[in-house]
Amino acid sequence: MADAPARLGVGMVGYSFMGAAHSQAWRTAPHFFDLPLRPEMTAVVGRDHERVTAAAARLGWDSAETDWRRLLERDDVDLVDVCTPGDTHAEIAVAALDAGKHVLCEKPLANSVAEAEQMVEAAERAAARGVRAMVGFTYRRVPAIQLARKLVADGRIGQVRHVRAQYLQDWLSDPTAPLTWRMDKDKAGSGALGDIGAHIVDLTQFITGEQIVAVTGMLxxxxxxxxxxxxxxxxxxxxxxxxxxxxxxxxxxxxxxxSGGGLGVFEATRFAQGRKNAIRIEINGSQGSLAFDFEDMNVLHHYDAEEPGETAGFRRIVVTEADHHAYVAAWWPPGHGLGYEHAFTHQVVDLVGAIAAGHDPAPSFRDGLRVQRVLDAVERSAAQGTWLDV
Structure with a gap:
């Protein structure tokens, strides 16, 4: 009989929306995927003892703490999962890495370029000691997005000429909606730009394999x-x-x-009435196009400009074939679609695999820094009313 996988003790800071999503992933991943390490949900951290204790019971954590520093002292915690507002990311992640704990940090990586640079430096110091760090851009792990990246890398749409990327929500359209930390620059860093715009910046750079090198923006x-x-x-x-x-x-x-010479148009808003979580990306290349909409997340549309005009048109690809598409073999038969939560599970799978293999996971903190630099350039451009290099 083969030996059981070694244990990976996980401590998570924060238990609200993202904390619940991450908890579901840590619970689920070992039951559907053959992982090289065995994640154990060791401790969850929150400031209010009563609430965090209730959250631990509800979400499946073995214990609760009211100070994230306790995770760094605990020998049974090997990885710290940061699900807190952006103003605390740098402090927690840097301290955890310096203490020898692997780190998964929610996006955007930080509230400023300076903080993100500090986090990259800590991650690179830690990597030299075999300690790994990853930033949580989970939409990369939607199978249709993985296919889009492969088609671009394989040259199926040729040279990228246009990118159109939107992230549309409407949850702040009501002016009587209460003030939360997401509307406080000191805590969140920015609003729609960082909260959801960070995702479409990362997805664009991930799918195309190119970088955004100059921007001009409006906020x-x-x-x-x-x-x-x-x-x-x-x-x-x-x-x-x-x-x-x-x-x-x-x-x-x-x-x-x-960076390849193409043009991009980006939009992030929390005021698009009727749009709850619409992520739309279209990429036009010299030999074809790709289009994705998260409201139909198991589908990728592909146009091949080499096809004869008689039959040319966008082809709808249902991305659920176990033999061809990333991650789906562990789940359901073809055509039985995945949902929002599955990308978080795939994130756990990739992170645990990288830790066990001894290599840096992706997206790295340096990838997060690249996104942070784009966000910073957009914000400065909007204030100055000009184009800025990233």
Whole structure:
């Protein structure tokens, strides 16, 4: 009988939306994939003892802590998963790496280029000691996105000439929606630009294999004051209640130049009425095009410009074939689609595999820094009203 895989103790900081998604992934991955290490959900961290204890029970963690520094002291924690607001990413990740813990950090990597550079330096110091770091751009791990990357790399659409990328949400369209940390620049770094725009920047660079090298952007805050949540109700009353300033962008748009000479048009907004989580990417090349929409996430559309005009057109590819498409062999029969949560599971699979193999996982902290530099250039460009190199 083969020996059981070695244990990988996981400690997670934060247990809200992203914490729940990451918890589901850590729980699920060992049951569907043959992992070289055995993840154990050792501890979850939150500031409120009662709430984090309840979250540990609900999400499947063995214990709860109220100080993330305790994870660095615990011998049963090998990896720290950072699911907190951006203003804490650098401090937690750098300390964890220096303490010899592997790190998975949510995106965007940091709130500034300077913080991201510090994190890259820590990751590279740690890598020399066999300690690994990865940033959580999970949409890379949607099978249709993996196929898009392969088709571009294989030359199926030729030279990239145009990229159109959108991330559209509407959850802030209501001006009475309460103020949260995501609308506080000190905590979030930026608004739609960093929260969701970071994803389409990363996806574009991942799929095309190119870098965004210059940008000119616009940022807009449509609702500048919002009700402050109260401790008793979680929401403030309407009419005459206390409000607080929104200090981030509600929407971001920018033009870009790609390293291969192509042009890009990017849009990120939390004010697109009716769009809940629409990620749309179209890439036009010299020999064809690709189009993806997360609202139909198991499908990739491909146009081959070499086909005769009589039958030419976009072909709808259902990306669920176990013999050809990334990750899907572990799940369901062809045509039985995957959902939002599966990409987080694939993230765990890839990270655990990289740790066991002794190589740096992707996307690396340096990949996260590249995205951070684009976000920074867009923000500075919007303030200056000019093109800026990244």
């Amino acid at each position: 807009e805050t449509f609702v500048t004051e919002r009700p402050v949540a109260t401790a008793s109700s979680g929401l403030s009353a309407t009419g005459g209640e206390e409000t607080g300033p929104v200090t981030v962008d509600d929407a971001a748009s920018f033009l870009a130049r790609m």
